[in-house]
Amino acid sequence: ILNVEQSPQSLHVQEGDSTNFTCSFPSSNFYALHWxxxxxxxxPEALFVMTLNGxxxxxxxxxxxxxxxxxxxYLYIKGSQPEDSATYLCALYxxxxxxxxxxxxxxxLIIQP
Amino acid sequence: xxxxxxxxxxxxxxxxxxxTIQCQVDSQVxxxxxxxxxxxxxxxxxxxxxxxxEATYESxxxxxxxxxxxxxxxxxxxxxxNMSPEDSSIYLCSVAVVGVGTxxxxxxxxxxLTVL
Numbered sequence: 001i002l003n004v005e006q007s008p009q010s011l012h013v014q015e016g017d018s019t020n021f022t023c024s025f026p027s028s029n030f031y032a033l034h035w036x037x038x039x040x041x042x043x044p045e046a047l048f049v050m051t052l053n054g055x056x057x058x059x060x061x062x063x064x065x066x067x068x069x070x071x072x073x074y075l076y077i078k079g080s081q082p083e084d085s086a087t088y089l090c091a092l093y094x095x096x097x098x099x100x101x102x103x104x105x106x107x108x109l110i111i112q113p
Numbered sequence: 114x115x116x117x118x119x120x121x122x123x124x125x126x127x128x129x130x131x132x133t134i135q136c137q138v139d140s141q142v143x144x145x146x147x148x149x150x151x152x153x154x155x156x157x158x159x160x161x162x163x164x165x166x167e168a169t170y171e172s173x174x175x176x177x178x179x180x181x182x183x184x185x186x187x188x189x190x191x192x193x194x195n196m197s198p199e200d201s202s203i204y205l206c207s208v209a210v211v212g213v214g215t216x217x218x219x220x221x222x223x224x225x226l227t228v229l
Contacts, residue, residue: 004155032215043117044156044205046217089156093214100146100158100171101218 002029004092006104013080014112020076021107023090027071031095035064035075038106039086047075047088080111115140115208119221126196126228133192134224136206141186144213147179148205156205162189196228 005024013019025033032051038044048057053068061078077084087108091101116139126132136145147159159179160168168181183189193200203225207218 034217036218041222043220043222044207044218046219049215049217051215091156095214100148100161101156101214102158103148103156105153105155 002026002092002094002102004090004102004104006088006090006107008107009105010108010110012110012112013077015080015082017080018076018078019080019109020074021088021109023073023075023104025071025073025090025092027068029092029094030068030071032093033066033068033073034089034091034093034101035073036089036091037086038089044089075107077109080109082111082113085109085111115142115210115219117206117208117219117221119206119224121224122222123225124227126226128197128228130196131192131194132196132226133190134204134206136189136191136221138187138208140210142208142210143186144209145183145189146207146209146218147181147189147191148207150203150205151199152201159191159204193226196226198228201226201228 007022035047036044048064050066055066063076066073087106089106091103118137145162148156150156158171159174160170162168162181162183164183164186180192203223205223207220
């Protein structure tokens with residue numbers, strides 16, 4: 001069983017502040033790393049799919065980095081806005097015939113006005 | 114991309130009953146996945162549903178408890194059978210449009226089941 005850990009479990013951030021959180025995974029099982037945003041009563045929505053060590057991706061105020069050798073990825077949100085409030089999920093694809101993704105429990109982010 | 118309609122969005126069920134969740138995709142896709150999120154837990158893959166073949170179940174999930182149908186490339190159902198309170202979860206269907214793993218997953222909005 002693969003272990004994908006996310007920290008912190010929840011986070012309260014003031015509007016306008018920047019924040020970041022972590023996803024850790026077993027580096028020996030790495031093939032791809034996904035980040036999703038899941039707002040209440042909506043579908044999880046993909047943010048990034050990352051495959052290369054040192055990769056850095058950006059979408060608006062959100063960016064992510066990847067270190068496959070040490071088995072972690074960071075998600076950064078710059079200048080948090082209320083609409084950023086959601087649960088952020090990371091998921092590992094280990095390849096080798098695996099069909100699905102192994103998800104972490106998520107970081108629940110609340111932006112306080 | 115893919116747009117997925119999933120229903121019901123939520124339901125309250127009695128112990129011992131069964132409920133079928135439907136998932137409709139706006140395009141033809143080969144692989145569909147069914148996930149479950151129990152309270153406080155991570156999204157966990159139940160099974161992979163391929164059209165024209167038996168679903169492939171993950172460890173800890175069995176066909177008798179979670180029968181799946183995949184009659185065509187745009188539709189699938191998951192039945193939660195003989196429900197108990199432990200089955201109270203959010204159930205999500207998802208599809209991979211471009212490859213498995215290196216392509217993003219698209220999800221339905223989920224079915225939130227409460228079993229009394």
